[in-house]
Amino acid sequence: MYRLIVITDSDSATGYRLAGAEVLEADNPKEAAVKFSDVIGSEDAGIIAIREDFLADIDKKIYEKIERCFHPIVIPIPAPREKERSQGYVEKLLRRAIGYNVVMRS
Numbered sequence: 235m236y237r238l239i240v241i242t243d244s245d246s247a248t249g250y251r252l253a254g255a256e257v258l259e260a261d262n263p264k265e266a267a268v269k270f271s272d273v274i275g276s277e278d279a280g281i282i283a284i285r286e287d288f289l290a291d292i293d294k295k296i297y298e299k300i301e302r303c304f305h306p307i308v309i310p311i312p313a314p315r316e317k318e319r320s321q322g323y324v325e326k327l328l329r330r331a332i333g334y335n336v337v338m339r340s
Contacts, residue, residue: 236280239273241266241288242311249328255283263291271296279306286310 240250240257247257258273260266266288273279274296289310292300300308329335 235278236306237276237278238281238283239279240311241269241273241282241284243285243313246285249325250283253328253331260288263288267292267296274300274306274308276306281307281309283309283311285313287313 238255240247240255241260242250242257243261244259247259250257258269260269266284270282270284270288270292273282289308325335
């Protein structure tokens with residue numbers, strides 16, 4: 235069975251975990267690139283969702299490999315804007331994904 239893997243920052247990770255995804259947290263684009271390189275060759279990775287700003291820093295050779303293959307599917311996900319609180323960002327993503335407003339309290 236294929237896995238859905240999300241590579242994102244620690245602030246957004248909880249929302250993706252609540253949605254049932256396997257999450258790899260990265261603090262910066264370089265760390266995300268290392269984690270992405272590790273999972274891109276995994277046989278059971280079906281979909282890899284990665285923050286769009288992290289995807290921009292992926293090595294060109296790896297990016298070319300992505301474009302040539304059909305498996306896994308790589309999907310860029312929007313990064314939170316600086317004006318938005320990360321908690322509000324996760325709430326918006328959940329509302330869009332499941333159709334309900336989930337309010338997260340800290």
